[in-house]
Amino acid sequence: MRSRAHIEGHPIHPMLIPFPFAYLFGAACIDAAAYASNRRRWYSTAQHMRVIGIGTALVAAVPGIIDYFLAVPPDSSASERATYHGAANLAAVATMSAVASSRRGDEPPRAWELAAQMGAAGLMAVAGYLGGTLVYRNQIGVDHRYAESGKWQEKTSLPPAEPLGIDVGSVNDLDVNQMALLHVGDRRVVLGRTEDGFVAFDDHCTHKGGPLSDGTLACGTVQCPWHGSQFSVRTGEVQHGPAEHSIRVHSVVESHGRVWLRLSERIED
Numbered sequence: 001m002r003s004r005a006h007i008e009g010h011p012i013h014p015m016l017i018p019f020p021f022a023y024l025f026g027a028a029c030i031d032a033a034a035y036a037s038n039r040r041r042w043y044s045t046a047q048h049m050r051v052i053g054i055g056t057a058l059v060a061a062v063p064g065i066i067d068y069f070l071a072v073p074p075d076s077s078a079s080e081r082a083t084y085h086g087a088a089n090l091a092a093v094a095t096m097s098a099v100a101s102s103r104r105g106d107e108p109p110r111a112w113e114l115a116a117q118m119g120a121a122g123l124m125a126v127a128g129y130l131g132g133t134l135v136y137r138n139q140i141g142v143d144h145r146y147a148e149s150g151k152w153q154e155k156t157s158l159p160p161a162e163p164l165g166i167d168v169g170s171v172n173d174l175d176v177n178q179m180a181l182l183h184v185g186d187r188r189v190v191l192g193r194t195e196d197g198f199v200a201f202d203d204h205c206t207h208k209g210g211p212l213s214d215g216t217l218a219c220g221t222v223q224c225p226w227h228g229s230q231f232s233v234r235t236g237e238v239q240h241g242p243a244e245h246s247i248r249v250h251s252v253v254e255s256h257g258r259v260w261l262r263l264s265e266r267i268e269d
Contacts, residue, residue: 016060017131021124023053024096028117031109040106049108050100057093064089071140073188076209078138078226081130088127096122138223139214141157153180163251165262171198171254179222189250191261192217194232199233200250200261207243 027049034042064086072082099113099120109117130137134140153173158166174193181203182189188203190213201222203213210226217223221239223230229243236246251262 016056016063017128017196018056020060020093021128023049023056024092025121025124026119027053027096031117032114035108035114040108043103043106047100047103047243050096050103051172054093054097054100055100055260057089061089067140072134072138073204073209073211075204076138076211078134078140078209081134081138082140085127085130085134092120092123096125137226138210142201153178154183155180156183158182159183159189164203165251165260166257168259168261171257171259173259174198178216179213181211182261184261186264189261189263190222191252191259192222194220194233196220198252198254198259200252201231201233202234202248202250204247205229205231205243206238206247207241212247 003101027046030042030046030049034046055128064255068082068086072078073088099109099116102113102157103109155168156265165242166184168191169180174180174191176193176195179190179192182200188211190201190203192199192201194217199220201212205212205226207224207227210224210229212222212224212231215223215225217233220233221230222233224243227242228240229238230240231237231243231247232239234249236249238244238246248264250264253260253262
C-alpha cells in the first residue's frame, strides 16, 4: 500500500532518518570524547548537535507516523516491527531531550548524562535496524512494482451495497494483471483483473500479513511481495509457500460496464 509519504517512487521517511541519527549519535560520541580528553570547548558543539538532531527527528517523525497508519498493513509482522521501531526512536529522542535540557554550558557532563546518551545511541541503532528491515524486507513505502502494472489505484469512499453488491468502478479502470486496493469498512480487499475477468480477495497474506495488493498478479496467481507466497485468485488456495493457509476470495460481477463486489462472510478466529 502506498502512502502520502510516498512521492514519485521515493520514500520520504528513510531519506530523513540519517539526519537525526547522525546528529544525535555524533553528539553522544563528541561528549564522550570531550570528557575523556578534557576538551571543554567540544561540549558546546555536542549541545548544538543535540538540538539540531532533536529538531530533525521531529521532522522525520511526521512521514513516519503517516507511514505507520497508512502504509503498514495491520495484523502483520511489519506492524509489530514498526511499533518497536517507533517506540525505540521516541525513547531515544526523549532521552536526548532530557540531556539537552540539563546540560550546563561547557561544564563536563554528569555520569547519568553520559550513560543516558550511550543508551539513546543504542536505541537508535536498534531502531535503525528495524527501520531498514521495514524498507528492505517489508518494502514499506517502496514503489517496486513490475512493468506495466499500471498506476497505483486505491479507493476508500465506496458507495453502499446494492442488490448486485458494491459498485467498485468501471470495467475499464484496470487492465489485465493490474490490481487496486479497496477499503470496504475496516476491510482491505484487492480487486484484480485476469485474462478470464475480474477477481477479488483479501489484502492479507496468510504467512506474515503482507499486502497482496502490492504484489504481482499473473496467470491467475498473486504473489506476496514479502516472502513470495503464491495464491490462486479464483479459489484462494496456496500455490507456493511459505504460506500454508488459503486467502479469502470474494464474488465479482460485471454488469452494464460496471464492476460489482460481493464480500464473503468474514470468519472470525
